[in-house]
Amino acid sequence: DGGITQSPKYLFRKEGQNVTLSCEQNLNHDAMYWYRQDPGQGLRLIYYSQIVNDFQKGDIAEGYSVSREKKESFPLTVTSAQKNPTAFYLCASSRGSGSTPGQYFGPGTRLTVT
């Protein structure tokens, strides 16, 4: 079954700790994305990567970091510098630029920091 997996589904951390959220896809998509969703809100873009070993900041990149060492994987690290890290985090992927439009989303990770 092709798709996007995010793990874990729920994550709890103490304030001041860095935490890494996993995102893996076996769709052979070139591009991958991280979004943040707060209760009752839409999606805000954190980081995106159009190709391996390259990534760009989105609208709310401060306090986050990413890497793209493999095509299938795009982990997101929420650092202690992120002031309000508690949120629902969504990973998505898409074919390369110029291909069939649309992004496909994973099931999300709900991060709670206390």
Place this chain on the structure above:
Amino acid sequence: GQQLNQSPQSMFIQEGEDVSMNCTSSSIFNTWLWYKQDPGEGPVLLIALYKAGELTSNGRLTAQFGITRKDSFLNISASIPSDVGIYFCAAQNNAGNMLTFGGGTRLMVKP
């Protein structure tokens, strides 16, 4: 970043009623997409529209790409309880696969 103007923000309807929601933008887009997000899950693509004026159906869902390329609407006919969720519009230009999202319409259906 730029957001699409999606309305209404929320709707509470009776089972069996029809639903309509729309998205508008001040910019022109080449593709419009509609997603549904169930509570606690990731959004799932429902319908994609690629041509101005295009009308596309998927079961009880019908969506149209506005002729001006600045808007789109989604209709759901004969709503059922499992239609509950948040519906997002999204739009894209040819340059890359970046999406601009609407703020979402939260749909609640009373049995």
